[in-house]
Amino acid sequence: MPSRTFSSNEDPLDVVLRPPPDETPQARAERLHKEAEAKKVSDAIDESIRQEKVAWKKNKTLLRLLLLGQSESGKSTTLKNFQLTFAPQAWVAERASWRAVVQLNLVRSINLILDSLAQELAANPPGRPRTATSPFAAPVSLPSSSTSNTPPDSPDSATGPSFAGEPGPPLALTDKHALLRLRLAPLRQVENELRRLLGAASSEAGAADGGAMRATPFDEPYTAGAQAGGTMRSRSSADRDLCLRSNRSWKDALNARRVSMGSGPGSRAVSPGPGSREGPERDDATEVIAGCRDDMRALWEDGVVREMLARQRMRLADSASFFLDDIDRIATRTYEPSDDDVVRARLRTVGVQEYSLKFESTVGVDRSIAREWIIYDVGGARSARAAWVPFFEDANALLFLAPINCFDESLEEDRHVNRLEDSFILWKSVVGSKLLRKCIIVLFLNKYDLLSKKLKAGVAIKKHLSSYGDRENTAPVFAKYLHSKFREQHKEYSPEPRSFYGYVTCVVDTKATASTLSSVRDGLLQQHLQKADLVA
Ligand SMILES: Nc1nc2c(ncn2[C@@H]2O[C@H](COP(=O)(O)OP(=O)(O)OP(=O)(O)O)[C@@H](O)[C@H]2O)c(=O)[nH]1
Numbered sequence: 001m002p003s004r005t006f007s008s009n010e011d012p013l014d015v016v017l018r019p020p021p022d023e024t025p026q027a028r029a030e031r032l033h034k035e036a037e038a039k040k041v042s043d044a045i046d047e048s049i050r051q052e053k054v055a056w057k058k059n060k061t062l063l064r065l066l067l068l069g070q071s072e073s074g075k076s077t078t079l080k081n082f083q084l085t086f087a088p089q090a091w092v093a094e095r096a097s098w099r100a101v102v103q104l105n106l107v108r109s110i111n112l113i114l115d116s117l118a119q120e121l122a123a124n125p126p127g128r129p130r131t132a133t134s135p136f137a138a139p140v141s142l143p144s145s146s147t148s149n150t151p152p153d154s155p156d157s158a159t160g161p162s163f164a165g166e167p168g169p170p171l172a173l174t175d176k177h178a179l180l181r182l183r184l185a186p187l188r189q190v191e192n193e194l195r196r197l198l199g200a201a202s203s204e205a206g207a208a209d210g211g212a213m214r215a216t217p218f219d220e221p222y223t224a225g226a227q228a229g230g231t232m233r234s235r236s237s238a239d240r241d242l243c244l245r246s247n248r249s250w251k252d253a254l255n256a257r258r259v260s261m262g263s264g265p266g267s268r269a270v271s272p273g274p275g276s277r278e279g280p281e282r283d284d285a286t287e288v289i290a291g292c293r294d295d296m297r298a299l300w301e302d303g304v305v306r307e308m309l310a311r312q313r314m315r316l317a318d319s320a321s322f323f324l325d326d327i328d329r330i331a332t333r334t335y336e337p338s339d340d341d342v343v344r345a346r347l348r349t350v351g352v353q354e355y356s357l358k359f360e361s362t363v364g365v366d367r368s369i370a371r372e373w374i375i376y377d378v379g380g381a382r383s384a385r386a387a388w389v390p391f392f393e394d395a396n397a398l399l400f401l402a403p404i405n406c407f408d409e410s411l412e413e414d415r416h417v418n419r420l421e422d423s424f425i426l427w428k429s430v431v432g433s434k435l436l437r438k439c440i441i442v443l444f445l446n447k448y449d450l451l452s453k454k455l456k457a458g459v460a461i462k463k464h465l466s467s468y469g470d471r472e473n474t475a476p477v478f479a480k481y482l483h484s485k486f487r488e489q490h491k492e493y494s495p496e497p498r499s500f501y502g503y504v505t506c507v508v509d510t511k512a513t514a515s516t517l518s519s520v521r522d523g524l525l526q527q528h529l530q531k532a533d534l535v536a
């Protein structure tokens with residue numbers, strides 16, 4: 001084979017690759033075609049590398065956080081704390097739009113009490129000789145705290161004699177109660193009006209969660225729940241909650257209505273929308289609520305009504321007493337929601353809601369990675385859990401909320417299942433999920449304040465959780481006990497070793513939660529970055 005000779009000023013590579021001098025036109029065409037094909041492949045590889053780099057860069061700056069946990073564990077309340085802590089300007093701009101939601105929370109609670117009163121009045125009309133035919137006539141002492149929104153917790157009242165339907169002396173209802181019921185009747189219309197105003201975004205719980213029940217997001221549809229030990233508190237009203245259909249829809253509905261009504265003199269505008277600089281505007285609902293203020297207060301503070309609620313074991317929403325105790329402040333024509341009002345306002349989440357959290361201040365944090373997080377807030381009812389799975393793949397971090405006050409309560413969607421047991425089952429499936437194996441997981445053992453209140457009222461943990469044994473019946477000891485149980489499961493079921501971050505929280509305490517969230521944020525970012533460096 002003849003060897004080529006190189007002159008000193010020739011590029012050797014060029015010489016090698018140069019087409020042979022005797023190349024035929026056909027050979028040339030074939031060579032060019034091959035070269036073009038090779039270039040196409042090379043360009044495709046370059047493009048894919050470029051796209052991967054872009055995606056990775058994006059991923060690095062965007063942390064996707066999932067909020068998981070059973071219904072009423074405090075996920076949406078935690079999300080509000082994220083917004084209040086890290087995006088305070090956006091929070092203030094939106095705060096006023098919550099007025100109708102707070103009003104609806106208040107009116108809804110009053111109407112639920114009126115429902116119970118109507119039932120009781122029908123069974124035992126005032127003026128008639130007292131009989132023990134009341135459906136809820138069981139002898140029960142009143143709660144010592146006027147702010148309690150749960151039935152009286154005399155030691156072990158949950159398993160004691162105070163069940164609805166047992167005979168007992170009838171309640172001392174008078175004409176005053178019948179009159180209060182009549183005078184507060186317009187609040188039905190107000191509730192409907194507020195629901196309409198919120199774009200029909202609020203609806204009865206249960207109706208919205210019509211899917212198949214799954215104990216965990218990975219399960220087959222759920223059939224029967226295990227009966228936990230002890231008698232559990234049941235929810236007397238499965239439809240006491242209000243549903244949030246989408247993260248923006250009710251806010252958009254408020255704004256649209258406001259715009260369509262104009263703001264000129266004589267217009268019947270509703271509460272100001274996000275960003276409004278005007279004061280609260282007058283509307284029919286607000287007028288009626290303000291007009292009913294004294295009667296609402298009289299109803300809520302009435303001793304016989306409190307006794308009735310206790311006998312019926314009626315459990316209002318956790319935030320109900322917060323609003324009912326503040327009727328004088330909320331039921332006014334000039335009412336504007338406070339930060340606490342917004343944090344406490346209850347709207348049950350339906351489906352999976354995506355929020356973009358833009359950090360307004362990134363002091364002390366690497367600016368390139370902390371500007372925006374995507375937070376997914378999910379509906380926690382069993383029927384809603386299958387909808388979580390598609391969001392697992394992209395999630396970098398997960399905040400799991402387990403309410404620790406509910407060791408003696410049953411699930412609203414299945415009264416045979418203890419709520420704490422449900423949280424454990426869910427936790428186990430989440431930490432053991434292969435899909436979530438790369439996720440950083442943070443646990444909030446939430447509702448510490450309600451746990452404390454319940455234990456102080458004398459409810460015995462071991463009656464409902466025999467494994468607790470003779471440990472102290474106090475909130476700090478029980479919280480520590482649960483912390484270690486959740487940690488053990490985390491260690492045992494995680495597909496690969498990972499750190500455990502567990503906090504005992506009360507997410508309606510915005511100040512304490514702000515500092516917890518700051519350390520959660522720092523921890524998450526640090527972990528996220530470490531992973532990024534490993535992959536880069
Ligand atoms: N007292 C007290 N109430 C709390 C706490 N956390 C949440 N709540 C209240 O519990 C209720 C339920 O909280 P949410 O944040 O709406 O619960 P969720 O997990 O989003 O529930 P779903 O949307 O149904 O899945 C609300 O009325 C909150 O104000 C807490 O730590 N203490």
Ligand SMILES: [Mg+2]
Binds near residue numbers: 076347377378379
């Ligand atoms: Mg929610």
